[in-house]
Amino acid sequence: MKRYYIGLATTFHDPALAIVDAEGEIVFAEAAERFLQDKRAINAEPDHLFRIAHLVxxxxxxDAEFTIARSWSASSSRLPFLAGAASRLGLLSPDWLPRAPLDGWSRTLLMRRYQLHHLMLCVQSAHLKAGANLALVMRHRFGNRKLRFLNFDHHLTHAAYxxxxxxxxxxxxMIVDGTGEHGSISCYTYRNGRLDRLSRHRGPESLGGLYMLITELCGFSSFGGEEWKVMGLAPYGRTDEAIYRLLRPMIKVAGCGLRYPPMRQLRAGLTRLCRYRRAEGASALEAADLAHTWQRVFSEIMDELLQNLYAETRVDNLVLSGGCALNSSYAGRVFESTPFKRLxxxxxxxxxxxxxxxxxxxxxxxxxPRKTRQKLFSPYLGSRVSAETLTNVARWSGLRTLRHLPExxxxEAAxxxxxxxxxxxxxxRAEFGPRALGNRSILADPRPREMKDRLNRxxxxxxxxxxxxxxxxxxxxEEYFENYQESPxxxxxxxxxxEVRAKVPAVVHVDGTGRLQTVKRExxxxxxxxxxxxxxxxxIPLLLNTSFNIMGKPMVHTVEDALAVFFTTGMDALVIEDYLLEK
Ligand SMILES: [Fe+2]
Known part of the structure; x- marks a missing residue:
């Protein structure tokens, strides 16, 4: 009998759902935030009760058999550790640092008791309800009881994908994130489809956790996933030696793991670091030196980790994942500072x-083993917009500038x-992942210097x-980038x-870089x-490409979402499939 495999990302932030068919092909993958139009969908289920029936x-x-696979192992005894480790340095606002009384084992976890309690509730409830909606719908809506549940180690699910x-x-x-069940870094070897764990860091030390703290100190929201604002801000600043001397000893590399200094030293360092917090209402540029210094420290730590991994394995091909792999500034310079040849x-x-x-x-x-291997996964795994809604817009909207141009x-758009x-x-289909790759994008001419400011404003x-x-x-x-690498x-x-920077100033960052998307016909x-x-x-063989959303919102999901953004922003024209709409 045919079997489907429904994967659920069951962390309390960024929940997502994927469907793999009986041939091992990914037929659907989407984060819950898109459907809910709620950035990061904190505390939401990946298998939304009303949505899941439509997807199935x-x-x-x-009437097939279903395996429901969850992205954390079942060991609930690990949850208190998990909660503490994930938040130890920054998951919650570090307001407490200079003044909060700490007691009991919350002292060890460097957070207030109520904060710890709340975080544990989030983690535990995500764990308890993972797959409950899907099971309910399958059993009572479709009368299907052929369900099997599996749980997998968190970092193993990162590595498999x-x-x-x-x-x-x-x-x-190498997986580097806030934390898994045991710690924040795991390493694997991958040979002919087989994954074997090489090492696992055990302990509360977390580069992702420290990144969250810096995000908060820069005046951004780590809960809102604004770590990349820190990365974007970094090139505007310089290394501040005082901050560097504070930050660098705060986390040390040991093999393919991390170590904090003794607790007293760590707390003293964190308290001093809080003095660099961006003041309420101050320009983001005030935090540029902190962001820049952190990016340097982050890169140095990643360099050491990867150099150690290479020394141990002598394999030239590197796969990097976990939340820290979203640091595209670092990803672009991996070959400059480590021996790896491909990434x-x-x-x-x-x-x-x-x-x-x-x-x-x-x-x-x-x-x-799956049949298709050594093939890049397409990122276009999400929903399509409704053809029926598009037809309704054409019929009922009264928009005279809406035209159907299938050929x-x-x-016309170009x-x-x-x-x-x-x-x-x-x-x-919508992109799976945080970046718009040409299917849910806002596009513009990269030549006018003022285009960047106009788009932002x-x-x-x-x-x-x-x-x-x-x-x-x-x-x-090759013509546009130094040491060009494909970046799909x-x-x-x-x-x-x-020599090309003056041609496309709207996409050249202040340090002369660009986070490129390689576009191939296939x-x-x-x-x-x-x-x-x-x-x-x-x-000019490139376009400015940014995600189709406004700040603080996920990428648009429906025709209605797209029209709402179009009519409430300074966008000039809108293409949805074969329709062109102009103001
Ligand atoms: Fe993770």
Whole structure:
């Protein structure tokens, strides 16, 4: 009988769901935040009660057998440790640091008792309700009791998603995140589809946790997932030696693990560090030196970890995942500071990706090795917009500038982009992962210098320092970037060549870099055709590409979401599939 594998990412933040079919192919993957339109969907279930029935109907045969795979192992005895480790340095606002009374074992965990209690409730409730909605719907709506539940180690689900979707037959894999069941770093070897754990860091030390603390001190929200604002801000600052002397001894590398200094020293350092917190209402640029110094420390620690991993394994192919792998600035310079020759980072390295990892592990455990290997996973695994709603808009909206252009929409779009218009672009299936890769994007001409400020001010409503990324035709990568590397998921930041920077100033960050997306025809034919058309008009083979959302919201999910953003921002035109709408 046919069997489906439904993977659930069951951390209390970034819940997600993936479906793998009987052939081992990923047929669907999406973070809950998209459907809910609630950034990061904190405390939400990955298998939303009303949504899950639709997904099962659309992607599965309802009377098949189902395996429900969860992205944390079942050991509830680990949960208090998990809660403490995840939050030890920064998951919650570090307001307490200079003044809070600590007592009992909350003293050991460096947090207030009520904060610990709340966090534990979040973690425990996510764990307890993981898969409950899905089981309810399967049993009572579809009358299907052929359900099997599996739980997998958190870091193993990260590694499975990252390695199975890599182009390598042999690699080493490092997972670096806030924490797993036992600690924040795990290493694996990957050979011919087989994953073996090489080492596991055990303890509360966490680079991801420290990153969250710095995010808070810079005046951003770690709960809101704003670590990348720290990364975007860093190039505006310089190393502050005083901050460096505080930060650097705070976390040490030991093999492929981490160590904190003695507790008294750590607490004293953290307390002094809090003096650098950005004041309420102060410009983000005030925190640029802190962000810059942290990025340096982060990179030094990652360098040491990866150098140690290489020394141990001597394998040239590296797979990097976990939340820290979202640091594209570091990813772009891995080859400069470590001996690795090739790098793969998946499109969703944070906890949402674990839905796919859990489903694939369940498949392999049940059905054996998957047939298709050494093939990059497509990131276009999410929902389509409703064709019916699009037809309704065409019929009922009364919008006179709405046109159906099935043959020429990309040509018309390219022409408007070349004229300096800002364009919303929605096509086919949504991206899985945090970056818009040409299917839920806002696009613009990278040539006008003022385009960046205009987009930040009039469309995204976000801070003036935030950079925009280039989506470039692969054939021109070498021409535009130093030491060009393919970056299919916008996962690495590279330096623009000096001679091209003035051509595309809207996508060149203040330090001369860009977080590029490599676009190939075989990965995304329609988006490739659009950039090609823009290239023919302008002689520029790249577009400014940013996610289709406004600050603080997830990427748009429906036609209605897209129209709401279009009509409430300074966007000039909107393409949804074959429809073009202009203001
Ligand atoms: Fe994780």
């Amino acid at each position: 109907k659309e992607y599965c045969e309802q 990252a390695c199975y979707g890599s182009p390598f037959s042999e690699a080493v894999c 793969h980072i998946p499109s969703a390295p944070a906890d949402d990706g674990n839905a796919v990892g859990a489903a694939l592990l369940a498949y392999e455990q049940t059905a054996g 020429t929409v990309h040509l 022409r408007r982009l070349a004229e300096g218009r800002i364009l919303g672009w929605i096509q086919e 009039e469309v995204k409503f976000r801070e003036e320092f935030r950079p925009f990324a280039p989506a470039i035709l692969h054939e021109y990568g 998921y916008m996962e690495r930041t590279l330096r623009f060549k000096q 990965w995304n034919a329609r988006f490739h055709a659009l950039i090609e058309a823009f290239h023919r008009l302008t002689n």
